[in-house]
Amino acid sequence: MSQADAKLSLRDVSVTYRTSRGPLDALGPMSIDVADGEFVAILGPSGCGKSTLLKIITGLLPPSGGDAVLNGAPITKPRQDVGIVFQQPTLLPWRNVLDNVLEPIRVQGKYSQEMHDKAIASLEMVGLEGFASHYPHELSGGMKQRVAIARGLIHDPQLLLMDEPFAALDALTREQMTIELQEIFERTKKSVVLITHSIPEAVFMADRVAVLSPRPGRIIHVEKIGLQRPRGLDTMALPEFTATCDRLRRLFTH
Amino acid sequence: MIMKERLINLLLPMATVVILILVWHFGIKLFNVPAYLVPPPLAVLEALQRGLIGGTLWPHIAATVTAIISGYLVGVTMALLLSALVSEFDVLERAVYPVVVAFQSIPKVALAPILVVWFGFDLGSKVVMVALICFFPCFVNTSIGLKSYNPELIDLYRAMGASRWQIFWRVKVPSAAGHIFAGLQISVVLALLGTVVAELVASRRGLGHVIAASGLDFDVAMMFACVVILATIGVTASQLIQLIHRRVVFWESRSAATTVVAH
Numbered sequence: 001m002s003q004a005d006a007k008l009s010l011r012d013v014s015v016t017y018r019t020s021r022g023p024l025d026a027l028g029p030m031s032i033d034v035a036d037g038e039f040v041a042i043l044g045p046s047g048c049g050k051s052t053l054l055k056i057i058t059g060l061l062p063p064s065g066g067d068a069v070l071n072g073a074p075i076t077k078p079r080q081d082v083g084i085v086f087q088q089p090t091l092l093p094w095r096n097v098l099d100n101v102l103e104p105i106r107v108q109g110k111y112s113q114e115m116h117d118k119a120i121a122s123l124e125m126v127g128l129e130g131f132a133s134h135y136p137h138e139l140s141g142g143m144k145q146r147v148a149i150a151r152g153l154i155h156d157p158q159l160l161l162m163d164e165p166f167a168a169l170d171a172l173t174r175e176q177m178t179i180e181l182q183e184i185f186e187r188t189k190k191s192v193v194l195i196t197h198s199i200p201e202a203v204f205m206a207d208r209v210a211v212l213s214p215r216p217g218r219i220i221h222v223e224k225i226g227l228q229r230p231r232g233l234d235t236m237a238l239p240e241f242t243a244t245c246d247r248l249r250r251l252f253t254h
Numbered sequence: 255m256i257m258k259e260r261l262i263n264l265l266l267p268m269a270t271v272v273i274l275i276l277v278w279h280f281g282i283k284l285f286n287v288p289a290y291l292v293p294p295p296l297a298v299l300e301a302l303q304r305g306l307i308g309g310t311l312w313p314h315i316a317a318t319v320t321a322i323i324s325g326y327l328v329g330v331t332m333a334l335l336l337s338a339l340v341s342e343f344d345v346l347e348r349a350v351y352p353v354v355v356a357f358q359s360i361p362k363v364a365l366a367p368i369l370v371v372w373f374g375f376d377l378g379s380k381v382v383m384v385a386l387i388c389f390f391p392c393f394v395n396t397s398i399g400l401k402s403y404n405p406e407l408i409d410l411y412r413a414m415g416a417s418r419w420q421i422f423w424r425v426k427v428p429s430a431a432g433h434i435f436a437g438l439q440i441s442v443v444l445a446l447l448g449t450v451v452a453e454l455v456a457s458r459r460g461l462g463h464v465i466a467a468s469g470l471d472f473d474v475a476m477m478f479a480c481v482v483i484l485a486t487i488g489v490t491a492s493q494l495i496q497l498i499h500r501r502v503v504f505w506e507s508r509s510a511a512t513t514v515v516a517h
Contacts, residue, residue, distance in 0.1 A: 093505040
């Protein structure tokens with residue numbers, strides 16, 4: 001794949017923080033491309049600069065070196081064509097589910113009846129039909145994160161960025177959400193960057209898994225996941241799945 | 255079950271009040287306290303009747319309530335505006351915040367005679383006094399509240415392309431609502447205090463003035479009656495703010511709303 005075809009392209013991107021004890025290399029240099037409709041998981045231990053990477057892709061932090069390009073245009077400031085899902089649902093507690101989903105639309109001044117209907121449809125997609133007028137404090141952790149996913153997709157972003165979206169959920173909910181997100185991805189065909197430290201999660205969902213080294217995070221390995229889509233519970237039982245997870249796990253335990 | 259709980263929660267404090275009044279009534283008889291020092295509850299009731307049904311107290315109540323409301327509105331508005339500016343502009347925060355905190359250590363009651371010289375008797379000096387007293391708790395609580403947002407939420411909004419103005423109104427202000435109401439709650443009680451102080455110092459109207467004047471006449475029952483009316487005004491105002499608080503900030507449970515008491 002050439003750089004021109006990529007939805008997201010990071011070229012030699014690095015971040016160095018200035019601290020009182022001198023410069024601190026937080027990230028890279030690292031390069032990766034995400035193709036249109038591709039699901040890339042970025043796998044790394046805590047403190048490998050994952051959240052720094054997230055800030056670069058969302059335009060919240062300019063890289064100290066290298067280029068970040070989204071949809072053919074350099075990322076220089078926050079832009080409206082990225083959807084984000086954080087580890088915590090980060091919903092507005094004073095707005096109901098429907099209004100939370102519509103927030104990006106309202107902020108961008110694009111509200112219409114059409115968008116309202118789309119929000120209702122996307123709530124159905126994440127399994128929350130009938131919860132439109134509920135408030136976040138009335139929902140479980142898993143349901144809140146579903147709202148966050150619906151919100152992340154509502155403005156039809158070029159790229160959906162997820163930062164350990166299920167890390168705060170209990171193990172059972174987490175597995176269920178992984179399978180559901182997988183289905184959503186197959187339906188919407190969005191380009192996705194998933195930042196995670198769960199190997200099975202990365203292997204199960206992604207087309208490619210990029211493994212980051214500890215700080216400063218660099219890509220030490222890229223694994224292409226050949227598992228057939230659509231993937232489901234059966235996928236996790238495949239020997240190929242187990243073997244891939246095992247291969248990745250060995251990268252961390254040398 | 256819940257209804258029963260509520261009823262009990264209402265009745266218990268009322269029982270306490272009744273017991274206190276009984277202790278007052280019988281205590282005076284038991285220790286032979288003269289009525290010109292501590293009037294019996296019935297004498298206070300009689301004074302209340304004289305003032306309220308006779309009508310002599312109403313203009314004073316109106317004057318006091320007017321001062322409370324106008325001073326409160328002025329002080330609270332200034333506090334909200336200044337804390338919004340201070341929380342949004344770092345330079346202002348560093349320039350203004352320490353000065354405001356230092357100013358708070360002045361006992362503002364001591365300013366009352368000066369305010370009378372500057373703003374004259376009655377409404378003018380009362381409003382300024384009340385505004386000064388109300389300002390600080392509201393300012394401090396709002397300032398803290400406007401910084402108590404979830405930083406991830408701000409990142410999310412910036413990434414959506416939200417403007418600073420949008421972030422302020424859509425995220426920071428609602429996040430601060432619980433704190434703002436805590437400040438409003440403290441300020442409303444202080445508004446009462448400020449009004450009465452200004453009226454005691456120099457005024458021709460208001461319940462504070464009636465207390466001072468009745469003192470000169472040795473009409474202790476009337477002084478007590480005024481205190482009862484002031485207490486009623488205070489409790490009503492405070493309950494009203496609490497009611498609005500619960501209605502507006504419905505998403506926070508009462509225990510979760512933190513109160514910073516500045517006094």
